[in-house]
Amino acid sequence: MEDKEKTKKLEVVSNVEVVKNKSLVTMHNKLVEAKYKLTKEEFSIVLFLIALIQPQDEDLKEYQIPVKILKAISGTKHKNMYRVVKEALEGLLKKPIKIKTLEEDGKERFLICNFISHGEYKEGEGSFIVGIDKKLKPYLLFLKENFTSSKLKYFFSLRSFYSMRLYILLKQFEKTGFRVDYIPELREILGIGKNEYPRFDNFEKRVIKKAVEEINQKTDLEVSYKKKKTGRRITHIEFYIKVKPDAAKERELEKKIIEEVRKLNQGDTTETTKVPSQTINNKEQKQEKIKNSAKEKDLEKVWTEIGKIRKKYEKVLNEILQKISRLNENQILFLLANLNENDIPIEIAKEIVITADRNKALKNPMGFLIKTFDIDMSKARFKELTLTSKKIDEKLLKEKLEKMMIDGTSALDYIRVYWNEVIKPRYNNGELDKRTLKLLREPLQKAVIDDLENKIYVIVPDIAYRDWLDSEFGDDMRKFFKERFDIDDVVVESL
DNA sequence: CCACGAGCGGTTCAACACGC
DNA sequence: GCGTGTTGAACCGCTCGTGG
Incomplete structure (x- = not known):
């Protein structure tokens, strides 16, 4: 009897350990960067709920929180856990989160909602039933790109809300190895009000330093x-x-295991698609070859590769976009200082990153990019550009801006014209104002967004071939890219 | 009662701006 | 180039509230 009791208990504990170790908290990066302030308990519940979501889930469901399990996993010392959970759920319904959504037109929009839509407690069952706000669905389900994932156990090893919050913010950039935050923005993300830690030393000591120390001590990040x-x-x-x-x-190790399992389940698909090496002489032969390839589903492999490359490119651009929002004036200045008749700053930045990415010479392209800025600045390239406090002619600036708006100038043209007509004369005179640079941040962002258009180009040898391919496979191909990669616009072009 | 975290006041120090 | 004033960061140490 006693033995039985003991084994049962052990089983529960080991289950808890399994859940704690295996559960992943996965969310879209927009949700990672969302602005909210919760208590440690409230955030723990949110993380627990997110960990309950299965990748294959069709929709957000109602989720069950067994109080005992939550208590065991979170390792809290609270005696009255029911009250704690109840109060946390009440708190969650009172505290909205603010998510920045970036629409296709490049305009910023916010979504304000709660993490949970409702909570129910059924007496005698020892658990709460909680619903996640439906508006969060795109940030929690069907995540293919731009998401962050981490183990529940690392969150629950941390002691404060700020530590947990900073952990996921940093986790998001573990691959890049680098993250820059504009302090007022970071404070908002962490939900720190204007009256809290108004002094930087306190903010650093109580929030940043403490969280970083804890993260280093207890999680997978250094x-x-x-x-x-x-x-x-x-x-x-x-x-x-x-x-x-x-x-x-x-x-x-986990990755390898997953890979092995996948191979067992689906057969080995890792073999790379080979490009036919022999020269194809006439059109019929070419078409025959394509038809046969299609039959063998080789085309699908090719499309998959194209889709992957496109997505990778998109990811790099997205990273640049994110970095631009955090660039300080000096870094923007670096981009602008490299501007000449033919080059545009974002092209330079993109080239650097993509080349680094392509050659795999650098493990950390974005870090490298930012470092490049730093190194150049330290070479005193900008020292001569002493920023004076002289005010710019705001009237002139406004006129210029309005004129360009009316003309419908593209973001890149805007930067170029602006550089030549407004910045450069000041630069030459050593009179450069910070605010001028701030005004350039937006067009820089717009330039990248312009580049992020969901287009994919399939290049074929000639027009006849193009028409044939488009009529024969166009629909299939577009459907494939849409379903597989969420890419809408596929253009077939001839050389 | 103690431990601990949050918040804040006071002081010192260093960087920078400004006027001469 | 120098002295002076201003601003912001760093540091010390205190109180207050909470929870065990």
């Missing part, structure tokens, strides 16, 4: 940071993120 000044004021924090070697090994 984080350090540097404070960056704009003038005398500390305006940015640069975080440097590494995955601890043990955690990396563990993950590598």
Whole structure:
């Protein structure tokens, strides 16, 4: 009897350990960057709920929170856990989160909603039934790109809300190894009000330092940071993120296991698609070849590769976009200083990143890009550009802006014209105003967004071939790209 | 009662701006 | 180039509230 009781207990505990170790918290990066402030308990419930979502789920369901399990997993010492959960659910219904959604037109929009839509407690069952707000569905389900995933156990090893929150923010950039935050923005993300920690030293000591120390001690990440000044004021924090070697090994092993399982289930699909090497002489032969390839489903493989490359490119651009929002004036200045008749700054940035990415010479392209800015600045390229406090002619600026708006100038043209007519004369005179640069941030972002158009180009040898391919396979291909990669616009072009 | 975290006041120090 | 004033960061140490 006693033995039985003991084994049962052990089983429960080991189950808890399994859940804790295996459960993943996965969310879209927009949700990672959302603005909200919760208590540690409220956030723990949110994370627990998210971990309950299965990748194959069709829709958000109602989720059950067994209080005992939650207590065991979160490792809390609260005695009255029912009250804690109840109060946390009440709190969650009172505290909205704010998500920045980036629409296709490049305009910023916000979604404000609660994490949960409702909570129910059934007496005698020891658990709460909780619904996640339906509006969060796109940020939690069907995530293919731009999401962050981490183990529940690392969150629950942390002691404060800020530590948990900073952990996922840093986790998002573990691959890049680098994250820059504009302090007011970071404060908003962490839900820190204007009256809280108004002084940087307190903010650093109580929030950043403490969270970083805890993350280093208890999670899979190894984080350090540097404070960056704009003038005398500390305006940015640069975080440097590494995955601890043990955690990396563990993950590598898991990856291998997943890969092996996939192979067993689907047959080996890792063989790369080979491009036919022999020269094809006439059109009939070419078409025959294509038809046969299609039969063998080779085309699908080719499309898959194209889709993957496109998505990778998109990802790099998205990363640049995210970085631009965090670039400080000096970094924008670097982009602009490289501007000449033919080159446009974003092209330079893109080239650097894509080349680095393509050659795999650098493990950390974005970090490299930002470092490039830093190195150039330290070479005193900008030292001569002493920023004076002289005010720019706002009237002139406004006129220019309005004129360009009316003309419908594209973002890149806008930057070029603006650089030549407004910035460059000041630059030459050593009179450059910070605010001018701030005004350029938006067009820079717009330039990248322009580039993010969901287009995919399939290049074929000649027009007849193009027409034939389009009529024969066009619909299938478009359907394939839409379903598989969510790419709408597929263009077939001839050389 | 103690431990701990949050918040804040006071002081010192360094960087920068400004006027001469 | 120098002295002076201003601003912001760093540091010390205190109180207050909460929870065990």
